[in-house]
Amino acid sequence: MNIGIIGGSDGLGKTLIYYFRDEFDVYITGRDHKKGRSVADELNVSYIESNAGLANISDMLIISVPIEHTCDVIREVAPFMKEGSVMVDVTSVKEGPARTMGEVLPDTIEYIPTHPIFGPRTTRLDNQVIVLTPEKKGEWYDKVYKYLKSKNMRVIETTAQKHDFMMSIVQVLTHFSFISTASAIEKLKVDISETEDYESPIYNLMIDMIARIVSQNPYLTYNIQSMNINGPKIRNTFTEAAIELRDAINSKDEEKFIEIAINATKHMGDITNALGRSDKAIGALNYEYSILFESIGKEIGLKHIYSGKIHTGILESVDGKTAVLRNGTKTKKLRIANIRIMLDKELYQWKIENWNRKTESISCMFPKNVHVETIQKTVMNISNIIDIKLTDAYNGPQIDENSISLTFEVTAFSKEDIENVKKLFTGFGGVIR
Structure with a gap:
């Protein structure tokens, strides 16, 4: 299915590309053709210079332009829409666009005046509100409604006036x-x-x-x-x-x-609920600051809530607005309002997928009655250890009869992490060979 977005190079129109491009063929137009082509290339969609041309190829045409231009654009493209397609607008005011669509679109073109109650900074559709104000419901309406519900959106059906x-x-x-x-x-x-x-x-x-x-x-x-x-x-x-x-x-x-x-x-209605929600918001802010302060001097992962970029390092300091991370010799200041703290398991998985690994074989003499599985389980509890495997066990002539030489292959994120494993071995009574 072809989805066309008039005004896809800015604001909400650009945000919609992220939601549609993996499932549909997306085409966009924009006022600034140079910028529009740049956005299309960046987001791997197609750019068309003509609104009329876009209308002609679109199964669903989305009007995402400033409110004062919406009705003019509807009139501009209405004659070029293909039979059996649907027009959707996403403006904050619905009476004008709904009336205009009803006046200029033929019966063969369905239209659904729509208002997503979220802005361009929204990164997920889950639990977001979207309002549909259909004057009549055709085949497209049911498809659109089911699609929005499949994304766990809160769909409200009402009139444009309401x-x-x-x-x-x-x-x-x-x-x-x-x-x-x-x-x-x-x-x-x-x-x-x-x-x-x-x-x-x-x-x-x-x-x-x-x-x-x-x-x-x-x-x-x-x-x-x-x-x-x-x-x-x-x-x-x-x-x-x-x-x-x-x-x-x-x-x-x-x-x-x-x-x-x-x-x-x-x-104001249910004051108890209002107090509960505001207490949650305050509690969440205070809890986040508490976790950050407790993490000073420790390794931590911080994810930017808008760009999705991951920042890792030793947390050096925290003040009311910023967190300072040190990674090697470099430090970075991050605005606390724009980040979230990654869970330990989440950070570990990210490291596995993105960091280089170090693998080293370590041979160590242990008392003969040492419990191998206990050693392996303890090693895996050390931060930044990915895997440990027993590759050899030897108690030949060069080894004391009360000892055994064990060789482990250890995979970790850094040489320093492997050195920590060696220290653990010596703590178990081992002697590195």
């Missing part, structure tokens, strides 16, 4: 309030890094969430605000609520303030 209202709360209100808070901090000329000396875990999480929102493409954020038909009501209500709260405090109206706070709390 979607846009819910997103006016989830996106418009949230973005507006977060950007307002960030703007107030800027106007107050507060040094955010200085506040970290006083921060609580909740403040830390809040600042991270605000930073995540304000760092998004401001053109996209503006279009989410301006193109959702419910936006004016949402922003006006937020502003009225802020003014009401301000006036209650400024006039020292304690009763009014408490009334507002209690009514707001009651309307």
